[in-house]
Amino acid sequence: MTTSANGATPPLMKPRASRLKVVLYNPQAVFFTMPLALLAIGSELDPDLYEVVIIDARLDPDAENTVLSHIDDALCLGVTVLTGAPISDALRISRAAKRARPTLPVVWGGWHPSMFARECLFEKSVDVTVSGQGEETFAEIVQRLAAGRSLAGCAGCTVRLEDGTIQENPARQLAQVDGFRAHDYGLIPVERYFQLKGKRQLDFISSQGCNFRCAFCSDPFVYGRQWVGLEPVRMALRLKELWDRYRFDDVNFQDETFFTKASRVHALADQIVESGMKITWAATMRADQGIRLPDEVWVRCKQSGLRRLLVGVESGSNEVLKRIRKDIKIEQVFETAEKMLRFGIAGHFPFIVGFPDETDAHIQASLDCAKRLRSMSVDFLTPIYYFKPYPGSALVIEAVARGFRLPETLEAWAGFDYVAGEPGPWVSPEKFELIERFKFFHELAWKRVTRSKRLLQQLARYRCDKDNYRWPVEMLFTRWLVPAQRLS
Ligand code: B12
Ligand code: SF4
Structure with missing residues (x-):
């Protein structure tokens, strides 16, 4: 008191x-x-x-x-x-x-x-x-x-x-996050989260909302394409206080688009370097933000501990990217990936397949881009998710107008899950099978493996090169040995 x-x-x-x-x-x-x-x-x-x-x-x-x-x-x-x-x-x-x-x-x-x-x-x-x-x-x-x-x-x-x-009641205006009290981590057992994560990694949120308009995402609907972020000096001070208290090794910024303002990120990186905190950090970045970011900011970010970026690719086809209003081109993804490679930063490049009207050629373009990215670096991961229509977006309004029925009860919404659910009506069972096989072999082809698995890896690379996923005995055997992890 x-x-x-x-x-x-x-x-x-x-x-x-x-x-x-x-x-x-x-x-x-x-x-x-x-x-x-x-x-x-x-x-x-x-x-x-x-x-x-x-x-x-x-x-x-x-x-x-x-x-x-x-x-x-x-x-x-x-x-x-x-x-x-x-x-x-x-x-x-x-x-x-x-x-x-x-x-x-x-x-x-x-x-x-x-x-x-x-x-x-x-x-x-x-x-x-x-x-x-x-x-x-x-x-x-x-x-x-x-x-x-x-x-x-x-x-x-x-x-x-x-x-x-x-x-x-009437909607409330989005307030600047700088006006709020600092998050009191004393309200949660931080050490227990470290233990369960298996690493001393702090989750931190430095902004809310997003200015972009991707047609598959809930953010434009929930935050009305607005973005508010913590001022960098204050943010660094808060992080330093938390570091003095918890001595974490890594910060995972959970922001939707951490790199919205390059000047803010630059100032934060400067502050982290000057504070003497020995940490690494990971955050989200759009491909177009990556190519706009001046090299000196990339360098400063790396010096301050930037270790991994999550760059949403969504599709390998520029036609689909336009349709889903991602407002990037696939060439920009590769340009940003090249920079990440140059500055020694790992990447997660998630894809989404199964958008309405996506053709086999569009899906193949995504799989090809995933292959190309993954082969650039063993530290570039390319997870593939299935599209699930969330309300408030152009894609869903269209889908509903064409007869797609959204769940009507909370119980039905509970079964509507990005990770665990069915792939959605826009992916045929055959395509689903192909993508699941691709995911398995693609992952095996490029991950770090022990010597005993090298032969299996060579086989997986051959399969990916030839796009041949027939008779996936290696996959069935591995899944029998290690059943897939529950994801929700
Ligand atoms: C961390 C995270 C998770 C964690 C959840 C951790 C937890 N607490 O359990 C995990 C990994 C489990 C997760 C799972 C999923 N997630 Co997630 N996740 C996030 C992420 C990156 C950060 C969430 C966060 O902490 N934000 C910071 C806080 C401060 O913001 P906030 O959550 O918006 O909270 C504010 C308001 O919403 C509100 N509020 C929130 N809760 C409450 C409660 C009360 C009582 C009140 C009054 C107000 C209030 O006040 C808060 C402060 O302003 C967000 C993206 C983002 N940046 O928000 C996506 C996000 C929330 N996830 C999303 C999705 C799609 C998923 C998944 C469906 C699968 C997936 N592929 O990611 C699953 C769904 C759950 C499942 N099946 O288990 C979507 C939202 C979809 C949706 N409609 O729910 C988001 C927005 C990402 C995106 N743009 O697509 N997620
Ligand atoms: S997908 Fe990312 S960039 Fe696009 S609207 Fe959602 S949060 Fe913003």
Whole structure:
């Protein structure tokens, strides 16, 4: 608790023991990225007034009981919800909490409720949904709940009122992230995440939103093509404070487009070098940003520890890239990849296959580009995902107009998963089989292998060269030995 200069407690501050409890829940998922969304909204609440409890189902095998043990005296339960598998767990916990305490306000926020603010409220265990950026909206919700006031008119959220009607309040303007309190990592067991990740890697978010308009992505819909980012000196100071405390080796910037402002990245790299932090870092970059980035910034980034970039390729065909409004050309991907090679930076270059109207030739162009990128460096990975139509984008509006039916219930949305789901109606079973085989042989052809696997690798390279994936006995045998990992 803070005290004033004369030692007296300022009048508005409550003793910590009588703070109001706010419980936040992160559903089950397979990766151990720190729950940055909950950190963001939890840190924005005044710590002198509110006690924030974050429960992460990925860490807590008995998360349901932990939630139940906290809700008796809680002001509300906030749940972060991504589309796909996390919805089932979010539903399970919200329902259990409501059963135990029917008057507990349950607030859903994050990407799925941002797209389906009203629809999520057809679920009786959810009372409020928050759309887009959550810090200010959640702080106001909590304040109103604490004061016993209605949420009617609270900007940025949709609520079920007492008479059962659903009211969509006005949207909230995107606020500059510099105005928010620093994320309080003390709210989560950082060491436990390090342990589960198997490395001392800190997740950090330095911006929200994105200025681009890719037709397959939820971001333009949720953030309205706006971008707000932390000022670099402040960001470096925050990182240094965290480094002094946790001594992490690596930072994974989880921003959608970290390189939106080259000057910001340049200044941050300078600050990291000057701070003396011994770290590496990874971030996202668009191919067009890579070629615009001056060489001196590349050099500075490398000096400050940049080790890996994620550059979304999506398709190897310029025709498809135009259609999905990626606003890059495939040549730019290779130009950026060349720079990465020159500056010694590893790369993830994800592709998406199965866009509506994608032809066999388009898919082949993607597979060929993946091969070319992968052969450039053993540190260039080219994961291939299947297109899943998320609402709010041109592609989905078109698909729906042509008869594609989006899921209608939360349970159905829970089965709608980028990673684990079916490849979508635009990929034939034969094509799916071919792509799955390609993925296997392509990966084996270029990865670092022990001497005993060299022969298998030579065979895989031969197959990729010839595009011959028939009779994949090596694949079937390997999968029998090591079953595929669950991804959601
Ligand atoms: C880390 C991450 C993950 C982690 C999740 C970690 C966790 N907490 O469980 C993992 C790896 C598990 C994951 C999985 C998936 N992810 Co992901 N992921 C991200 C990433 C890179 C960062 C998320 C983050 O922490 N952001 C920082 C916080 C501060 O921002 P935020 O999440 O937007 O939160 C703000 C608001 O949304 C809101 N808010 C969020 N939660 C809540 C809760 C409450 C109560 C309130 C009031 C407000 C609120 O307030 C926050 C502060 O403003 C984002 C991209 C991005 N930069 O956001 C993609 C992103 C969220 N993922 C996406 C996708 C597609 C997926 C996957 C479907 C598969 C895939 N191929 O990546 C799966 C789905 C889940 C599954 N099947 O398990 C999409 C969103 C799709 C969607 N509609 O949900 C994104 C936007 C990437 C993209 N552009 O396509 N992901
Ligand atoms: S795919 Fe990346 S660049 Fe395109 S809109 Fe989404 S976040 Fe922005």
